[in-house]
Amino acid sequence: MVDDDRDTALYLSVLLEDNGYEVRTAEDAVEALSRLEEFPADAVIMDVLMPGRSGLDLLVKLRNSPQWRDLMVIVVTGNDRVLEDYGKSYLSLHKGIRGPDAVLGKPVDPRALLRLLDT
């Protein structure tokens, strides 16, 4: 769970833990990568706008890595336009990169998130 907003990170991690998932949290892309080294995650839930390297940087990094390229990536964002505009232009710079598996708008619908993870 990668989000610099601690409330969101705490909420979603507690929600997922209550539903039987094991969760690690990170506040930015750098921390997320080091968490992944020690914790073999099945999915990454991440915000787009974070300090330093953005969530999209993290997505590209994951997709380019043989180890993590198939991880399910769910983007959670409060600003749909940022994702649309910035995301499109950003990903067009990285041709061939598979985008996120799902995008959820904030406030997050917990059922939608759980449904996605159950698939």
Added chain:
Amino acid sequence: MDDRTATIITYEQYFEEMPCYLSVHDRDFRIVDANRRVRADFGERIIGDLCYRVYKQREDVCENCPVEMTFTDGKSHSNEQLLLTRHGKQRHVLVHTTPFCCDEGGNIVSVMEMLTVIDEFKRLQNLLQRSQEHFAQLFEEVPCYISVQGPDLMIRGANRRFRETFGPAVGNYCYEVYKHREEPCLACAVQLTLEDGQCRTTEEVVTSAAGERINVLATTAPIFNSEGKPEAVMEMSADITEIRQLQSQLTSIGLLVGSISHGIKGLLTGLDGGIYLVNSGFTNDDRARIEKGWDMVQRNVDRIRSMVMDILYYAKDRELSLVDVNPAELFADLENGLQKKAGDIDTKLTIKVAPDAGTFAGDAMAVRAVLLNLVENSLDACRADRRKDQHFVRVNVGREPPFMTFDVEDNGIGMDRETREKIFSLFFTSKGIKGTGLGLFIANKIVGKHGGRIDVSSEPQRGSRFLVRFPLEARPSVPLVEEPAPPSQ
């Protein structure tokens, strides 16, 4: 018939058939001869009658009578006259007179008068004059600024609105009058139009004689000489200041709505989280979880409150409500909440108010909002910084006449130059979803309105320092809500 008689008959025919009025007058202004046209329009029995009576139905000699002048000086004369025919029709005529017959002593005995009807010419002349007056009136009254410049960029003519706004313009250079410049503008549409004869439209900001800045949409059009070359340029400028202001306000409102909805989504997630923790804490009888959840709710309610205050300050041009503000009391009120927030992120917050700080004249609510915003920003900057183990935020308040100074310093993430230069811009935020881009914009306006200022120094990874100076005696200067800066995000 001899030749002479034949010639006389021919000339009599010419006289009769001339396509104008021809008459011969003696010294007493009696008509001694007249051609067919005269007789047809002024009567068959006019011979021997007085010309002014025949031609004008008046009882005395006309003023400026060309016949009289020719009798006097023996020369040809001409002028315009208005005749009245026997049918009551007015006829504008061009009168030419010439001496016709002299006696043995060389004295003029009669004068021939030729009157050419110029009714059509006169009608066209009147029409032309009316249309000239009409266009002059249009030029004067058209609700935009019009000036005509020659190749030297000197104004040759200007309409009323132009003169009223920019002062006497004719004889001055357009760049002096319009822009208060000492040399021609860099991209001069007037010069380009003079070169190629093409119209051009540009948007400019000009300055009135009173110093008011006006947005104009200026169109230049060539005025060609008889050879078809541009000899001057007409510049017509429409005032679009209100449109631009409205556009800027609409853009701001759009950005504000976007920014607020973006912020609210983040806050709702936080509230959802808090409610979830409280509910699930009750279900599982987990008091720690309930407390965490309740903290989360409180934190996000605080954030909503602060956002709403920002929006209110932005939306309404509030007058300052000045009271004696006591910084010690103000921070005593704020410190608990701030210390809790600092504790949550392992940051050491120290607030020192100098014992002799006393009070200053300020709007208590507005000052509180500024200081809360600055300290919370510093705490956020510490939380975002992961490179240092220990973080601090130090607030020092002191009395440095003529100011009350608030020094807010942190060793958080710091700012690069671009961020530092934009922080007071409306809707600029470096905080992602947690920022609306209103806080520092409002803070700066509030301090400005008190007649104070905020100075910022910052370095990336090192930290930031905000030095706020409020005058001890308020000297309000800047309105709280100014025209917003252009969007910077």
